[in-house]
Amino acid sequence: MRISKGVLKIMASLLGLAALMGALWWSLFGLKPYEIDARELQRRYAYGPPHDLALKLAPIDQARLTQDFSFSSFDGATVNGRIRYPADPATAGAPFPLLIAMHGMGRSHWRWWQAEYKGGKTREHTHQLTALALQRGHAVVAIDARRHGERKDPKVNVEQLMDELHIWGKREPYEAMLVDTVRDHRVLLDWVTRLPQIDARRIKATGYSMGGQNALLLAGVDERIGAVAAIVPILLDDKLAAVAAKNLLPGLADNRVWLLTADQDEYTDSARSRGFFEALPGADKQHLRFAGGHLLPADYVARLGPWFDQR
Template identity: 30%
Template sequence: MATEWDCFETDLGAKAWMPSVRFRWMAGSTRFTGLLVRLICLIFIEGLCVESLLTRAHADEPASSATDDSVPDSKAESSTTQASPSPVIEVLGKEASTAQHAFYETDRSIPLEARTVERIAQDETIREKVVFRGVQGFLVPGYLQYATDVLKPRPCVLLLHGWSGSKEHFWKDGGYISGGNIRTALLAAGYAVMALDAQCHGDRIAENDFAPVNHFVDPEIEGIQRKGYFTQQEIYIQTTRDYRRAIDYLETRVEIDANKIGVFGYSMGGAQTFLLTGVEPRVKVSVACATPADNSKFSSIAPQNFAAEIGQRPFLMLMGRTDTMCPVEKAQALLDLIPAAHKQLMFYEAGHRLPVDYVPQAVKWITTHLP
């Protein structure tokens, strides 16, 4: 059977090819296989039941379903684009979606074995490089930074980078995602921040034999090509589970108020913001930027299959109006799947790379809903 391929632009501007749907689970994992079989059976029993979204029109209705006067004005605009009369996004039935969520479970009996391997004091902050044990045994590196002039435990925002990026992107001002700008603004507002390297990214490139994470099969090149050891699905799922473990770790830190955890994600990190918020009740507020659309209704990493589980937690989407990775109508569809009263979708006149103007919008959302 022929394989369909998607071409997308990474956060560094390079083009990469990836199969639309690829499932390659860890060999020998009977529990994982059982979950997959259960999911397939549920889908079959439901008669491949798919709930169609957005058949209703959005006549004169802005993309934000709730007005929040505390969110600052910006160059971004709420969408007023009409919804397509045909389904824009298709969503799994509830039982099948719930079965998928089981892939994201973690075993808290596995020791974290966390340790600080570097500690740097600078500009009235402390940045620690922390390493802990992930659920599959891989060591997970990350940075935890917080101000030294705050005596009580402070809220913490998890920072999720994009495909081909790393945690280092949040320690660089400007750049593709303006990561340093968002980190600095959050620290100035009294928050701690923590960023991990996604699986096979940054310091974890050894997990892929030091090959670039974008080294997937290109259908335009003939002959055998080296594939990565991990599929897109595996990287998304494992990274989301790692962030759940990171919250376990934050619960052990006296500097952090683990009852006040927020999430900020860009591109791949934006998609993972949907996944993490959907499966992790300890997340209290979320901001997803430049979230790529997933056109596979049966995908285990499709943001739309996790939106309902966001519940009433405040959720902000910041998108580029001309971003080919997520057209306007699909962004609107994602927003409508979120049941929260406090949700908002804002568009910038940009593509996948948002202007730095998005930073104060994101920070204001977090300070408003995670004081």
């Protein structure tokens, strides 16, 4: 079947129009790299301790050794979360090392405590990582990230925020969500490191996906973190420079960093993961690679045992 010249001309015109529209969209809305220096990064992640923490701390649930809490963050926003102890703090012989646990996008801090939440399974197995931490004598604390869990914005949900990022190039709301979540954790650190049952010299951070990204960012700006286990973190380039962990590498020099990645990760390709690991400035680092995609096999949890045991 022959296609007439007229039809070919129309097809060529449509293709040209599509290319023109694509170029116009890119020039107007496409995310483009930008530069950010160390001083500006420091300014972005700086915070002022709240005048009134407005801490609400429930009594310890003796059956689960948990305490639910809320407090006012640096900007007055309410932060909610839970801390769980490996033993009763009232009878413990020494303060506990602490694990700060950060959840992934679209999740909440409950994913660190339960195998199921609201009818959905915790497929990232983070509740098992909590169990391992407790077995290794660590207290575990987790809060909801900005725009997640009890802190969801009824006007703009996370899916809309990501659409605005990728379609319209609105990076500021996404970057603010992560930066302010890190700042919330810095306020959290101000509180928990003053607790007599917590060993402020032994603070670790971990997280899955967006949580792994946030764990790296927190350790990169706050020297109170001594070790990081970043599980399939989202590793960004300079199109989102303020929340690209590679730009905070100097702050990770004194950390023990374990990087867990997937060879077929849908969000961070293996070449970028390898490059990030190689760029880590400290000598105390390990890279654990897994076959498959962003959801790691459940046995990744056991592989982290030695990370807890090292001081």
